[in-house]
Structures are given as C-alpha cells and as structure tokens.
Amino acid sequence: MTDTLQSTTRALMVQGTTSDAGKSVLVAGLCRVLARRGIRVAPFKSQNMALNSAVTKDGGEIGRAQAVQAQACGIEPSVHMNPVLLKPNTDVGAQVIVQGHALADMDAVGFHNYKKVVMTPIMESFGLLQQQYQTIVIEGAGSPAEINLRENDVANMGFAEKADVPVIIIADIDRGGVFAHIYGTLALLSESEQARVKGFVINRFRGDIKLLESGLEWLEQKTGKPVLGVLPYLHGLMLEAEDAINCQQVEAADHQLKVVVPVLTRVSNHTDFDPLRMHPQVNLQFVGKGQPFPAADLIIIPGTKSVRSDLAFLREQGWDKQIQRHLRLGGKVMGICGGYQMLGETIADPHAIEGEAGVSQGLGYLSIATTIEKNKCLQQTEGTLTMPNQMPVTVKGYEIHAGVTQGVSANAPLQLTDGPDGQLGCDDQVFGTYLHGIFEQQGACDAILRWAGLEATQTPDFDEIREQGIDRIADTIEEYMDLAVIWPQWADKFKR
The missing domain is CATH 3.40.50.300 (P-loop containing nucleotide triphosphate hydrolases)
Incomplete structure (x- = not known):
C-alpha cells in the first residue's frame, strides 16, 4: 500500500x-x-x-x-x-x-x-x-x-x-x-x-x-x-439509528396524543417509530423491563426477531394485563409485524425457526393465526390504508417476516400490491399490520393518529426531516x- x-x-x-x-x-x-x-x-x-x-x-x-x-x-x-x-x-x-x-x-x-x-x-x-x-x-x-x-x-x-x-x-x-x-x-x-x-x-x-x-x-x-x-x-x-433505540423527541408545547411502545428483548425495526418521535403532537414513550405502562391513548407492540419468546416476556412483565385494562378504558392498541402476530389467536413455530418448536397462545384480540415458516417474506410494497370512518389514503413500506398469517379478509384495512394485509378487531380498538414504515407517509400517519384519538393532525413530512x-x-x-x-x-x- x-x-x-x-x-x-x-x-x-x-x-x-x-x-x-x-x-x-x-x-x-x-x-x-x-x-x-x-x-x-x-x-x-x-x-x-x-x-x-x-x-x-x-x-x-x-x-x-x-x-x-x-x-x-x-x-x-x-x-x-x-x-x-x-x-x-x-x-x-x-x-x-x-x-x-x-x-x-x-x-x-x-x-x-x-x-x-x-x-x-x-x-x-x-x-x-x-x-x-x-x-x-x-x-x-x-x-x-x-x-x-x-x-x-x-x-x-x-x-x-x-x-x-x-x-x-x-x-x-x-x-x-x-x-x-x-x-x-x-x-x-x-x-x-x-x-x-x-x-x-x-x-x-x-x-x-x-x-x-x-x-x-x-x-x-x-x-x-x-x-x-x-x-x-x-x-x-x-438520522435513523443503526441499532440502539433513540428516545430523543422533538420539543413541543403540547403533546396531545400519548403513545407507549414496550421494548421487547429482541425488538426489531424500532425506526418505525421515528416519525412519531418527530411529531409535535405526539408524546412517545418507550417502556422497558420492569416498568409499568403510563397512561396512554395508543399502545403499539413493535416487531421482534423472536415472537414467541417476546410474547412470553410481555406476559412476564404483566403488560398483557395492562393492555387488557387499557382497552377496557377505551384505549387503542396497534401491532406491527411480530406485534401484529401477538395480537392474534396462536403463533406456531413447527420448524423451530425462532426457538424451540411449539405453539403459543396469542393475546386473542384479532381473529388470525400465524405459522412461522422457513422462507422469509422480504419485499417493498405499497397500496391504500382505510381506517374506520375515514377515506382511503396511500401507503408504502416494507415487509420482513417469517410468519404466514391466516384469517386476513379480502376487505382488510390495507390493500397492497401483493394482496390484503392487517386486521381491525375489538370494535375497531385493535389494529395490526405487517407493514414497516407505515408512519412515514403523512396521510397514513394522519389516519392512524386520528383513529387513536388525535383530531386535528399536523403531521410533518418525515422524508423531508430525514433529508x-x-x-x-x-x-x-x-x-x-x-x-x-x-x-x-x-x-x-x-x-x-
């Protein structure tokens, strides 16, 4: 040299x-x-x-x-x-x-x-x-x-x-x-x-x-x-974090919507929440091991590399009971990817892809069942999102999951290039999707935040913030x- x-x-x-x-x-x-x-x-x-x-x-x-x-x-x-x-x-x-x-x-x-x-x-x-x-x-x-x-x-x-x-x-x-x-x-x-x-x-x-x-x-x-x-x-x-969770939040005089995200042991793609961290109307809080959930309007269960073991971890923390109480009081719950799978009825891993082979009972809020398969779904996708009592909005993002989910209806809230995705349940209080990056488009972020209780949304352009x-x-x-x-x-x- x-x-x-x-x-x-x-x-x-x-x-x-x-x-x-x-x-x-x-x-x-x-x-x-x-x-x-x-x-x-x-x-x-x-x-x-x-x-x-x-x-x-x-x-x-x-x-x-x-x-x-x-x-x-x-x-x-x-x-x-x-x-x-x-x-x-x-x-x-x-x-x-x-x-x-x-x-x-x-x-x-x-x-x-x-x-x-x-x-x-x-x-x-x-x-x-x-x-x-x-x-x-x-x-x-x-x-x-x-x-x-x-x-x-x-x-x-x-x-x-x-x-x-x-x-x-x-x-x-x-x-x-x-x-x-x-x-x-x-x-x-x-x-x-x-x-x-x-x-x-x-x-x-x-x-x-x-x-x-x-x-x-x-x-x-x-x-x-x-x-x-x-x-x-x-x-x-x-600038999106490589791995460590960034809890820094944009300063705002009035955070009108309170959002809580539990930090699972193998939490993945937590950059999903960067648009909410930068939202002037959202108070986003990550909750870790041993911590109770603070009062919230929306709880979002994130993706994870080990769904069944992190579902067990969630229960060990008593967070399942706190989610149940949150829903009883009228709050909203969302799951993304692994979090979406947890909201369903069962998660089966017959091939021991993510750990020991077996079946776990989900939280039971959505009428879906997931099986972890050997081939991973990796794709960029786009389409429309329709939340209750709202007009459809354009959405795009990406999917990374080994789970194959049964029970998704033809009129699911997300209509994507590769087919329907997601489900609403519990009188429209619970929403799940495989789509990562869903908050990055203003229209989709607005629609979800309105569903969660934020009336006059002022969602910034996240692409511009990143640039x-x-x-x-x-x-x-x-x-x-x-x-x-x-x-x-x-x-x-x-x-x-």
Whole structure:
C-alpha cells in the first residue's frame, strides 16, 4: 500500500474507537458531500449486527444504516452494500444473512469460524460496487482494537487489509477519554494496520475549540497522524439509528396524543417509530423491563426477531394485563409485524425457526393465526390504508417476516400490491399490520393518529426531516473537516 491517500481513495474506510462513536453518521455525511459534487459514490459495510434492517427492491435484507447511507448517495440500496447482516435471536446466537438472504442460525463461535468462508462473498460484493462507482465509503463495526476478535476479522482491519483501503478513525469526545480512546486504539493495531490509518476525526465536541488545541497537537505529535476534523455536537440531529433505540423527541408545547411502545428483548425495526418521535403532537414513550405502562391513548407492540419468546416476556412483565385494562378504558392498541402476530389467536413455530418448536397462545384480540415458516417474506410494497370512518389514503413500506398469517379478509384495512394485509378487531380498538414504515407517509400517519384519538393532525413530512438530517451532517463535515486531504484527487471540488 502507498503512503498517500491519492492512489487509494477509490475507497475510504471509517472505523471507530467504540460502538456508537459516529461511524454510520460520518459515512452518511461523507456520501452526501461527494454526491453533491457529482461524484458517483456508494456506501459499504462488510458485516453489520443489527435488528434494524431494510428491504431492497429485489427482495434482499440489509442493515438500515446502509439504506440511509444509500439515500445520502442518491441511489437505491443494494444487498452488496451490506453483504453480511447478523440478526441476534439469543444472547449467544444470530441469524446470518449473506447478500440479502438468510443462510443459517449460528452461535458466536460458529460464526467466528465461518468468517474465513464469508470473506469471499464480502469481497465479491465490494468488487461489484467498485465497478459501478467512483468511490466507496466503508463503515467498520464496533472497534478494530477488540483483540479477541482479530483472528479472521471481516469487519474492520481484516477487511481493510484484504481490500487494501485507507482508514480514518472516529472517536466520541462526549463519552470522555477521547485521547486515550484514539491513542490506545492505534497502539493495539499491527504495524501494517497503523500505517493504513491516515488520520482521526473527533466527534460530538461541545465548548471552545481553543481548550482542545493542546490535546490535538499532542495527539498529532505522538502518532504522526493528522486530526482531520473536530465535529461539533449536533443537538436534535435526526438520522435513523443503526441499532440502539433513540428516545430523543422533538420539543413541543403540547403533546396531545400519548403513545407507549414496550421494548421487547429482541425488538426489531424500532425506526418505525421515528416519525412519531418527530411529531409535535405526539408524546412517545418507550417502556422497558420492569416498568409499568403510563397512561396512554395508543399502545403499539413493535416487531421482534423472536415472537414467541417476546410474547412470553410481555406476559412476564404483566403488560398483557395492562393492555387488557387499557382497552377496557377505551384505549387503542396497534401491532406491527411480530406485534401484529401477538395480537392474534396462536403463533406456531413447527420448524423451530425462532426457538424451540411449539405453539403459543396469542393475546386473542384479532381473529388470525400465524405459522412461522422457513422462507422469509422480504419485499417493498405499497397500496391504500382505510381506517374506520375515514377515506382511503396511500401507503408504502416494507415487509420482513417469517410468519404466514391466516384469517386476513379480502376487505382488510390495507390493500397492497401483493394482496390484503392487517386486521381491525375489538370494535375497531385493535389494529395490526405487517407493514414497516407505515408512519412515514403523512396521510397514513394522519389516519392512524386520528383513529387513536388525535383530531386535528399536523403531521410533518418525515422524508423531508430525514433529508434535512443528512444535509445537516454533510454541511457540518464540509465546515469542520479537511476533505482535500482525504480526497486529494478532488481537492478543487472542496475549495472553501
């Protein structure tokens, strides 16, 4: 590998000192910066572990962060942008998805050994993207300094070495100890890996930069590598989370509708609720283990990777009794995907897809029965939604589920391209659907919130909010990072 960035920045890898250091956000922002300048760019993450996933147009499954990064590039998401996705289904095991499709369930040791095999499709996907785009912005996973995972690594330096790409390392100063994080991470890398690191980015800085300057000078002197930028803390930044639940809510003088979402042990696609977090009339609260439900107008049971075990968890928390009381008092209940299945009469898993084989009794509010099958439904879809006493509205979203549900009538509330979906029950107090992303369209969000009791809805344009979030981080990167050092071949495009 050469010592300069110029010959190697047909790809650039962003690694972090820790999880949640800002890798996903930085990659999205860098992608938007390049796309603004007419450079054909694509995101890439060789291995992702997340229960927030997205569906590509051709029916593949990737990490949600890579779908957002593709949006930042102005391109359609592809399975090759995230060739390996791990979806945890226990504390020690996960479903392994390769190039968009489920391969097998593996425990941690089994997957660690499998990494030698999975590097082949990873490099195949990376090569295909390189043929189509001028440059690739790559996201690492966790930290490259996790020495217990260095052998057979496919997510950080193992991939960087194989693909021969330069690396920048980002660290979150808001956590504290940023210089130790950066210096220690670099010290734990091999000599060839250290040479691959071309600089550092410090993220989420608050305060006067003058107080940081002596530390930056020390870091550059000790490592011989530049600090490429110090990014400020961006309050209220809206960018979909890769995995951790974001409880941040838009400020509003009057939250008129109270919505509660129970956090299940394997909760998935909780980005479904981002439009409600950003809604000025909605007070959205996530309720965790051991917590009772506060007073609410609407309870939404989210999706989950392990429906039967999370249904048992819901009952262990006494939430089933609280849902029953909530309905008795006139409240509304909604279920999405796994939550929809829980609202039915039975959930059967005869093939032990999500755990032990068997049948669980559902909550019994909808007259449906679900069987977990071997083949997963992965598709984008659209159509119309008709809620009680309302006109039909346009809706679109995506489905990710192994369950096949019986009992859906021809006049179901959702009429989608692939057929009817969902059900209303209990005198129209309970509503369930497989459709993820249902709150992202203003009309559909309005219809559901009116059904839940919000009379004069003022739903914002979520697509615009998401675009503004991507633009905001790109603007920040352009202001605070030395992009000409990273991409010298395009230095003229980054003149300030």
